Amino acid sequence: MGAEFFLDGDLELIRGRRIAVIGYGNQGRAQATILRDNGLNVIIGNIRDRYWDRAVRDGFEVYNIREATRRADLALLLVPDEVAPDVYYGMMEEEIKGKDHFILDFASGYNITYGLIKPAANTDVIMVAPRMFAWGILDLHKQNRGYPVLIGVAQDYSGRAWDYAKALAKGIGAIGRPGGVGLKSSFEEEALLDLLSEHTHIPLLIAAMMAYFEVVTEEYGLSPEAAILELYASEELAEGAKAMAEEGLIEQLKYHSRTSQYGQLTRIRRYYQKIKEIVEKEAAEIWSGEFAREFAEEYRSGMIVLSRLLDVHKRSRLVEAERRLYKALGRIK
Secondary structure: OOEEOOOOOOOHHHHEHHHHEOOOOOOOHHHHHHHOOOOEEEEOOOOOHHHHHHHOOOOHHHHHHOHHHHHHEEEOOOOOOOOOOHHHHHHHHHHHHHOOOOOEEEEOOOOHHOOOOOOOOOOEEEEEOOOOHHHHHHHHHHHHOOEEEEEEEOOOOOOOOHHHHHHHHHHHHOOOOOOOOEEOOOHHHHHHHHHHHHHHHHHHHHHHHHHHHHHHHHHHHOOHHHHHHHHHOOHHHHHHHHHHHOOOOHHHHHHHOOHHHHHHHHHHHHHHHHHHHHHHHHHHHHHHOOOHHHHHHHOOOOOHHHHHHHHHHHHHHHHHHHHHHHHOOOOOO
């Protein structure tokens, strides 16, 4: 059975509502800007920090999160996953419960999937999850082009939650424009897909690059800078990824030499089964909630493991070589 796609939404459904964007980080700023450009009534809810100041400079009305929620009919909860439960229960839930009806949007399925947030019964709980970085969203907005989003509903209090979700997807510039599409999804699907990317093909790619770097520089004595240039700094990898996005995983091979095509397609078989086993294991840990429990413990610890790993990798030979190369390329001073 094929997927269900949404190409447009009715913006009038949310035009008369006050929309609070909770969190003015990259996604918050991008989505708030586009909502405002589309003529919608947008306010910002944030703590007093540099993001508050940036929202003020950008011309928004800014309130603390409790007050923004009190003033709003619809809120986009765009704070980091690990922070969102504290924000919701500590600053939003009481205000939401006092309303006849509220619409709460998430850009990630994480907290609903694992029961870390259980919204009040009077709430339409929707998900409009962009599949790209915030700066890409803004660039496309300037070109009057849309972009892909996953759209889901976890709680349909009003009976119109799907309509509100599609309206919001249009409001943030995703659908209703050339190149824009909403894919009917669920919070559980988004959580698994997003986390599984972060646990499998992304770290596997980075690990392969690190192994490549160590082998050619330590065992064969090649230049570290030349290795990094070959791996990713030349932007050839980025161009290949762009071709994959535009034309497909296999179709993009036509831009590679015969030598490259043969090497890639024959070597896939050497890695596939081992990598599939890794993917299956990671998917099981994500689906069961084991990773969510692990990450909750990491957050409560003050991010000890994450901080340590970042510190270790930032002092690696590869990063030192990157700095030398990027300075020569004029990318850093």
